[in-house]
Amino acid sequence: EPLIHFYEEATSTMTIARDLAESGCPHMTTVVAQRQTKGRGRLNRVWDSQDGGLYFTVILRPSFPINQVYKVLFTASVSLAQVVRNLTGINATVKWPNDILVGEKKLNGMLSEMATQDEFVQYVNLGIGVNVNNNPSKAEPNAVSIRDLLGREFPRRKILTGFLDNMEERLENKGEDVIAQWKQYTSTIGRPVRIQTTREVLEGRAVDVNSQGSLIVELADGALEEVFHGDCFYQS
Numbered sequence: 119e120p121l122i123h124f125y126e127e128a129t130s131t132m133t134i135a136r137d138l139a140e141s142g143c144p145h146m147t148t149v150v151a152q153r154q155t156k157g158r159g160r161l162n163r164v165w166d167s168q169d170g171g172l173y174f175t176v177i178l179r180p181s182f183p184i185n186q187v188y189k190v191l192f193t194a195s196v197s198l199a200q201v202v203r204n205l206t207g208i209n210a211t212v213k214w215p216n217d218i219l220v221g222e223k224k225l226n227g228m229l230s231e232m233a234t235q236d237e238f239v240q241y242v243n244l245g246i247g248v249n250v251n252n253n254p255s256k257a258e259p260n261a262v263s264i265r266d267l268l269g270r271e272f273p274r275r276k277i278l279t280g281f282l283d284n285m286e287e288r289l290e291n292k293g294e295d296v297i298a299q300w301k302q303y304t305s306t307i308g309r310p311v312r313i314q315t316t317r318e319v320l321e322g323r324a325v326d327v328n329s330q331g332s333l334i335v336e337l338a339d340g341a342l343e344e345v346f347h348g349d350c351f352y353q354s
């Protein structure tokens with residue numbers, strides 16, 4: 119059955135998870151590290167991984183066709199936002215596509231790697247760093263931790279197990295209604311946003327997220343643009 123592998127120190131839980139996934143470990147196998155020496159963020163950024171934060175990668179084997187894989191990440195952000203809200207009472211919101219925010223500040227980061235076979239997903243390694251009892255604002259001024267918000271330490275284990283249980287259950291239901299649930303938690307819709315994609319920068323107002331997870335942005339001239347991938351920044 120799936121296990122939780124614990125490391126005091128790892129380069130990156132993504133690296134360990136890749137080896138486990140390639141050697142055929144079961145769905146929901148998880149790698150947790152107390153700290154990471156080479157924590158990885160999106161777009162080749164470094165993810166500061168000091169003691170006190172929660173750093174893990176869960177190996178998922180959803181029976182989804184490749185074109186549905188976006189659902190895995192939306193499911194993860196809904197699960198995490200819900201668990202943080204339920205356990206801590208913090209008003210966590212989701213920023214498109216997958217960041218959890220409190221106010222304007224970032225509580226987590228999410229990274230995924232996948233392998234496919236034919237039209238199907240073989241595994242998705244979902245790496246999540248949650249600012250729990252660490253001090254993230256030193257490295258990243260727009261970040262905040264649960265400890266900063268509550269004024270006391272919070273057990274990382276509760277976030278981890280709460281998330282894994284929630285995620286597993288939602289995937290058993292094939293990520294059903296995930297976009298609708300994501301919309302209940304989002305702070306993006308209605309906001310003026312700047313979207314950076316690999317090709318362009320768009321500015322406008324976020325008006326919706328469609329059933330494929332794409333953000334619909336209304337440009338200044340009223341035209342609607344559909345964005346599937348990109349970084350989203352709120353414009354105040």
Ligand code: BTN
Nearest residue numbers: 130157158159160227228245247
């Ligand atoms: C981001 O840039 O927002 C994504 C950050 C993802 C960080 C997590 S921490 C656990 C896992 N291991 C890594 O090296 N990165 C992810």
